[in-house]
Amino acid sequence: MKSHSVFYPNAASDFYGTPSGPLCVYKSGDLWPVHTGLESERIIREARPVYDHPMQDHWPEIGERLYTLLDDNEIRWTSIDPLAFAEAGEEPFCPLLLWIGVEPASLGSEDAHTVAEAATFLLASFGFQGIEIGFRESVVTRSQSSSKMLSYDSPDPFPELRKPFTPILGLPIALQNFPYFEGTGALYLRPCEKSDIIYLLTCAHVVRPLRNTDTHWSKYPRLSHKVIALGQMGYNNAVKGIQDRIAFENSSIALYEELGDKNGESKEDMLVLAQRSKQNKRMANDLHSTITKHWTDVKARVIGRVDCAPPVGVHGGFTEDWALIELENDKFNLTTFKGNQVYVDKKSSPAEYAEMMYPNVKDRANFTYPKNDLLQAYGVVPADEIRKPQHLDRNGNKCMFVVKNGLATGTTFGRCTGMESFTRVYYMETKMTAKEIAVLPYSNKEGPFSDKGDSGSIVLTRDGSILGMITGGAGCTNATDVSYLTPFWFILEQIRKAYPNCHLY
Structure with a gap:
């Protein structure tokens, strides 16, 4: 993280809250807001889709020109996503960011800054100003x-x-x-x-x-x-799901029977719930037997x-x-x-x-x-x-x-x-x-x-x-x-x- 934050101060905060929480190598434009203070929590952010942007009709050509620019600068890029960013649950504060993924440890902040300036110039040649460029470490996988x-x-x-x-x-x-x-x-x-x-x-x-x-x-x-x-993971997870349900019903049966013994007024209700859990357990056991047998x-x-x-x-x-x-x-x-x-x-x-x-x-x-x-x-x-x-x-x-x-x-x-x-x-x-x-x-x-x-x-x-x-x-x-x-x-x-x-x- 040090190599990113030496030049770019918000490396750990810009994309915090997204599923993989990638470090920001560099982002153009004004710095995004952060909480201050030693014990301040980072702001949770979400990526959002963009529709009806003036650039949308030109994006296929711009996108190809952009990745050609990255190739010319020998950037090991992996993805280019045109997105908006928002604080969790709020309206987007960044209407459009070109979120560029690069292979881990392949790009420093200073080089990213240089390429971002070239990308900004490219966008300006099409008549688009104020669009932010953000680099993060990311890989594309076939799942x-x-x-x-x-x-x-x-x-x-x-x-x-x-x-x-x-x-x-x-x-x-x-x-x-x-x-x-x-x-x-x-x-x-x-x-x-x-x-x-x-x-x-x-x-x-x-x-x-x-x-x-x-x-x-x-x-x-x-x-x-x-x-x-x-396959291997799918079968093991499916069988474990059945086993977990059986264990849950066993715990429920024990709890309802114990509560039924202690609470006279609700004893009948507890026995009904215990009986329902026993029925659920029998059905889950039957399913488990069918699966493990066949x-x-x-x-x-x-x-x-x-x-x-x-x-x-x-x-x-x-x-x-x-x-x-x-x-x-x-x-x-x-x-x-x-x-x-x-x-x-x-x-x-x-x-x-x-x-x-x-x-x-x-x-x-x-x-x-x-x-x-x-x-x-x-x-x-x-x-x-x-x-x-x-x-x-x-x-x-x-x-x-x-x-x-x-x-x-x-x-x-x-x-x-x-x-x-x-x-x-x-x-x-x-x-x-x-x-x-x-x-x-x-x-x-x-x-x-x-x-x-x-x-x-x-x-x-x-x-x-x-x-x-x-x-x-x-x-x-x-x-x-x-x-x-x-x-x-x-x-x-x-x-x-x-x-x-x-x-x-």
Whole structure:
């Protein structure tokens, strides 16, 4: 930290509160406010999306010119995110910051200052003044981490415990031969109307974790690329969740029975609660027995085979990172198969869901809580709507609220940005530069929108429109400050080059 703060005094405070809390290498413009005094706490800040900025229509060209400038100055940059910043829960005090990630320990404050001045001059040549430039240490990562699938019964006393073993999106997946490289299934597709084949969409880097060659895996023998539901982490976490619930019910039973013995007036109520906990414990034990009997063997969790996984690359500016898994239909109960529905988490009540996804009362005319906690995916969010959303935040500002369910972080809510981010990934002697749709955490209280293991998760708007698929994220530690996705309209275009009649299940 010393190397940053010698030249830039607010290194530890500017971005405090974001999930990874990166140090600020340097920021142009006026110093942001800080609390003073020996015992003063740092101000908690949140990154916010930017919409309808005068620079928005020019941003694709400016962004490319900016990363070319960084390359010319030999800056090992990893991401460029056009964002606003606010104190937690408040209106933004910084309307637009170009938040530039650089590889750790690759850039000093003085060099960052010099490059920021050049970037400011570049912006001025397009007629834009007063836009701040901020550098932070950050890396972009691609997020990896035979009985039938269980049905999702509703109402279910433990939907969050049962969900990982059902085909409800996002389905945790991995290659059978590499169960520790894990990801998430995005959407179910069909190759054409009359086909019985069901495909599961995910990221190519999830199902080809160790190499990225120019060969499509569909040309290889399919038997060598079996895909399982629940890799190592996914299975262990799901089983532990059941065990924790059993332990919780045991503690509840003991507590209610003890209170029933001490309080004569409430004895009957305590016995009812104890009986309910005993019933919950029996159901949790039954689920645990089913899982440990039929799901422990990795071979029993095979659900399909990789049908097509193009090499990860950049086409049309966006990351092309998709794969299709042909599912084994006999592993699914098709009579109860719900298709493209995303679990939005029982922990969020209808009132809480409305407060988060429809925070402005003027914007709730069409609000309905997802039936059985499942949000139906339908339609595709077009590029124009991403840039000009119609949702309203609490203060009446335009915004796009989104939701996803993934292996690593479960159900999370976020805010989509209005201008694309640029990312740079370095691998040996090669580098890949791409445009990405960026999603920010809903607020500093909710934590990151995604993490390693969430790659492949489909991101929906609050009403179920399909925004895109998570391919990675950026942060300076194990936490993710910005999640990146490829827009679904682009993914569908690429899929239809190989499968012309492919459509949603």
